[in-house]
Amino acid sequence: MESIQSSRRIMTGNEAVATGVKLSNVKVISAYPITPQTTIVEKLAEMVANGELDAKYIEVESEHSAMASVTASEITGVRSYTASSSHGILYMHENLHWASGMRVPIVMSVVNRAIGPPWSIWGEQTETFNQRDTGWLQIYCESNQEAMDSIILGYKIAENKKVLLPVMNMLDAFTLSHTSEPVDVRNLKTSYDYLGDLDLDFKLDFKNPAGYGSLVAPDGPFMEMRKDMRDSMYNASGLIKSEISNFNEVFDAELPGLTENFMMEDADYALITAGAISSTAKYTVRKLRERGQKVGLIRLYFYRPFPGEEILKAVRGLKGLGVVERNVSYGQRGPTFEDVVSALYRRADVPIRNYVVGLGGRDIRVKDYEKMFENLIEGDNDMEWINVAVR
Amino acid sequence: MAILPITYLSSSTKVMSSWRTSKPVIDYSKCTRCAICWKFCPDVAIDLVVDPNLNAPSERFRVLEAPSIDYDHCKGCGICGTECPFGAIEMVREEI
Numbered sequence: 502m503e504s505i506q507s508s509r510r511i512m513t514g515n516e517a518v519a520t521g522v523k524l525s526n527v528k529v530i531s532a533y534p535i536t537p538q539t540t541i542v543e544k545l546a547e548m549v550a551n552g553e554l555d556a557k558y559i560e561v562e563s564e565h566s567a568m569a570s571v572t573a574s575e576i577t578g579v580r581s582y583t584a585s586s587s588h589g590i591l592y593m594h595e596n597l598h599w600a601s602g603m604r605v606p607i608v609m610s611v612v613n614r615a616i617g618p619p620w621s622i623w624g625e626q627t628e629t630f631n632q633r634d635t636g637w638l639q640i641y642c643e644s645n646q647e648a649m650d651s652i653i654l655g656y657k658i659a660e661n662k663k664v665l666l667p668v669m670n671m672l673d674a675f676t677l678s679h680t681s682e683p684v685d686v687r688n689l690k691t692s693y694d695y696l697g698d699l700d701l702d703f704k705l706d707f708k709n710p711a712g713y714g715s716l717v718a719p720d721g722p723f724m725e726m727r728k729d730m731r732d733s734m735y736n737a738s739g740l741i742k743s744e745i746s747n748f749n750e751v752f753d754a755e756l757p758g759l760t761e762n763f764m765m766e767d768a769d770y771a772l773i774t775a776g777a778i779s780s781t782a783k784y785t786v787r788k789l790r791e792r793g794q795k796v797g798l799i800r801l802y803f804y805r806p807f808p809g810e811e812i813l814k815a816v817r818g819l820k821g822l823g824v825v826e827r828n829v830s831y832g833q834r835g836p837t838f839e840d841v842v843s844a845l846y847r848r849a850d851v852p853i854r855n856y857v858v859g860l861g862g863r864d865i866r867v868k869d870y871e872k873m874f875e876n877l878i879e880g881d882n883d884m885e886w887i888n889v890a891v892r
Numbered sequence: 893m894a895i896l897p898i899t900y901l902s903s904s905t906k907v908m909s910s911w912r913t914s915k916p917v918i919d920y921s922k923c924t925r926c927a928i929c930w931k932f933c934p935d936v937a938i939d940l941v942v943d944p945n946l947n948a949p950s951e952r953f954r955v956l957e958a959p960s961i962d963y964d965h966c967k968g969c970g971i972c973g974t975e976c977p978f979g980a981i982e983m984v985r986e987e988i
Contacts, residue, residue, distance in 0.1 A: 730894075
């Protein structure tokens with residue numbers, strides 16, 4: 502293989518994302534600014550303005566329109582991108598279904614931010630966990646490097662004809678979005694060659710008019726399309742794993758699989774996390790290991806399709822498993838907890854507990870993770886709210 | 893390959909017959925070919941055809957264009973039956 506040139510730079514998560522978009526040869530960007538996503542689209546607007554990125558930048562009046570614009574541009578056969586946060590994602594919700602139902606392989610970045618009221622601009626993952634049933638693949642990034650790489654990988658997977666569904670790429674508000682880290686900027690030509698041109702079997706074409714997504718009767722192919730979407734996502738795990746290996750080889754990168762197992766080999770107790778909060782969890786695991794405690798961590802890199810088989814393999818033999826959620830669901834346990842329980846049902850005999858952390862940007866400290874491991878070992882079936890002032 | 897929601901045909905070529913609870917049936921022996929039903933049909937489900945084999949009030953009507961209901965497209969609203977000045981269209985309940 503030819504030498505792979507990456508240049509190492511210090512950049513924020515949002516700058517890494519914008520660079521990932523440039524490396525993906527995106528031709529249409531449409532977005533509405535919202536804290537903490539703003540600097541992604543600001544950077545992209547700058548790139549388009551100074552000629553660094555040969556793309557059309559469409560300014561819109563809302564996130565709903567942003568998603569409508571990129572869905573429309575993508576279906577004409579042009580690679581398209583948007584980004585949002587929090588209330589912007591909620592406002593987009595209807596069009597998220599349109600994008601997946603129309604099978605347009607868009608990639609969107611979401612900078613995870615809490616939902617009001619009370620008003621908050623800080624980190625929390627509820628808005629995207631709310632979108633888990635929209636037919637979008639979901640990736641949760643732990644570092645700025647991953648935030649960049651996941652854009653390129655996202656287009657590769659989304660555009661695979663066996664998948665053909667949009668991809669949502671998450672990074673945590675401020676912790677990643679506005680914090681600078683060293684990032685290996687992938688080589689532009691390698692990235693262009695890796696992705697190639699967008700190749701859709703069907704494109705909107707003025708010379709050959711056709712309806713797309715219009716009315717079908719109950720006996721029309723409606724249920725068939727839904728089943729096809731579900732199968733395309735559910736059966737994509739193998740394909741995603743091999744694409745990640747391919748990506749790591751092409752770019753000399755270090756993306757994990759659908760999940761990342763950290764010190765899980767001989768662990769007795771483990772936590773499951775997603776996103777940037779995993780780094781503090783890893784630090785805690787290492788610290789407890791030094792004290793002789795057999796603990797580990799499973800990090801979700803992909804959340805949809807849900808990596809149930811990976812988790813099943815990783816948890817065999819555990820004495821306790823804690824599912825850490827940086828999101829809240831009011832009438833049940835957390836969504837990740839439900840997914841994990843469902844994946845392990847009758848297949849692994851592991852006590853599972855649920856921890857709610859870091860809502861509205863609340864700090865998740867090493868001592869909080871220590872408390873979770875303590876609770877896991879002592880055993881208590883209640884859902885635990887960590888670092889919260891009310892009982 | 894993914895199943896895509898593409899439609900090349902307009903909805904007028906799709907079968908809508910399952911939407912009906914009753915269907916219009918024309919008694920051609922009363923039909924004067926006035927085409928009022930054709931004008932009122934909100935879904936363009938009535939064609940005008942020349943068919944000398946159709947019944948008619950008298951011989952001179954046979955050469956005129958007569959209404960013919962497109963049952964694949966008729967949704968059974970009954971407007972044609974209501975508007976027919978000669979009581980030539982009866983709504984007949986559909987059997988499943």
